[in-house]
Amino acid sequence: MNQRNLLGTTLLYLAAAIIVLVSVSPFVYMVLTSVKTGSALFDPAIWPKKADFGNYTALFDGAQPFGRHLLNSVMVASLTVGGAILMGVTASYALGRIRFKGKGLLMLTLLGVSMFPQVAVLSGMFELIQSLGLFNRAIGLVVPYTIFTLPFTVWILTTFMRELPNELEEAAIMDGCGPLRIIFQVFLPLLWPALVSTGLLAFIGAWNEFLFALTFIVEDAQRTVPVGISLIAGATAYEIPWGSIMAASVIVTVPLLLLVLIFQKKIVSGLTAGAVKG
């Protein structure tokens, strides 16, 4: 690795710099735009002359209940993570530790379902949500989100579950533990890393979801943030409030970005566990 010549090294750093620039600059530009108001927005200068947080304050006392959207999103995403983890752990215990016929096929189906086009179940899901009385309520979104996250959660947890030593389970059985106690008191503490990565991925998925959120909710106060952002409108139909849209985007993105950057090792291992071993 150490006989790289000067030219090679320069090219390497140049390429790295370009990659960093392309990845990060749109986000930086978004943040810069969000602190421009009025005519400053249409000034071609990239760096704002003065930072104005008017867009941010306007979001929370404006016509759209943006604060409410945020709360809805937090609630839906958290419940989805909780549900997916709870069901995922029990299901993956069955898949990872117990031998039964058709397991390989079941695993493949699981992987298939997680890559499923959401639109294909749209009308059936619409009916299901309506018959459960959850139409037009943010909490109803937890149902489709959990269904679509679960396969992936189960898939990853199963790969982790399989690697836990058999002796542990045998010892627990000898001591008289039932399956539920084995799952929650013996395995769960060992599964923390996997739980963190699947939980984060489930959270990100639910936080970003758009199609179901757009279809199943028509009342403004029940919407989640992605739909909220897509519907932010100006005073007239011809005026798009880019400043507010960018401010809302920054608010939605920053927590996610922090989560991803803090837990990047966990997230990357979660993502790759699903694919590389497949």
Next chain:
Amino acid sequence: MLALMCVVAVWPLLRSIWFAFTETNINNLEASRFIGLENFFGPYGLFFNPNYTDGFWASDWGTAIRNTFQFAFVSVILETLAGLGVALLLNQEFKGRTLVRTAVLVPWAIPTIVSAKMWGWMLHDQFGVVNTVLLNLGVISDKIAWTADASTAMWSVVAVDVWKTTPFMALLILAALQTLPKDCYEAARVDGVHPLRLFWKVTLPLIRQPLLVAMVFRLLDALRVFDLIYVLTSNDSSTISMSGLVMREMVDAGNVGFGSAASTSLFLIIMLSAVVFLRLTRTKLEE
């Protein structure tokens, strides 16, 4: 638990397929009328419609299929190449590698809707930064309405998608690269093999399998694209995808029956493409 899961997951799919054979309005799902294959092959159906005077590919559904495949193929190929490049770079040892790896994650962490809005603003015809920069560099002489002009709209969508999902590709490929045995490379270095030859003869064959799996993931994801196009180009006819058309028919127009027929076809088309891709590349998904 597993059985319950299957029921909850499979039931909506079965109902959706059932709706495809009915005439149903979104406001009253109970009042559905069974009409057989009308939605697919009838006078107003998706395929072999006699009203398609300009042929199937000019119809709304044909256009949506074309758009979707065009989008999926171009973006998956570009993402694979870009992802491979980024992964090879990150696999080198150099100062600031962790910084670059972190930076690469940023586009992936930004929600699709946000990146669509953000690029929508950057590609704005009058005030967008992309036009300003390109004008100043002299690359273009007039401002271009990137997302509104039919000739550039699809390319804008592809560009945003590539920007957003290259990190995913890069991370998967990087993970594969890091499992490669070091001794192969030691031996090659001792023998003085040219790096390019080393890449073609050693690296590429070794990461072929994970690379193809990553491509299948992306292909399936790209074929069901909806939110990016819906927000970036407002679902106009030059970029509308299959999912977008289903949404338009089912939700905006309220024709649950026709929309379901389209979504069922979409489902079959995607499954078929996945099978064809796996066959062509002889990828095995089993462990």
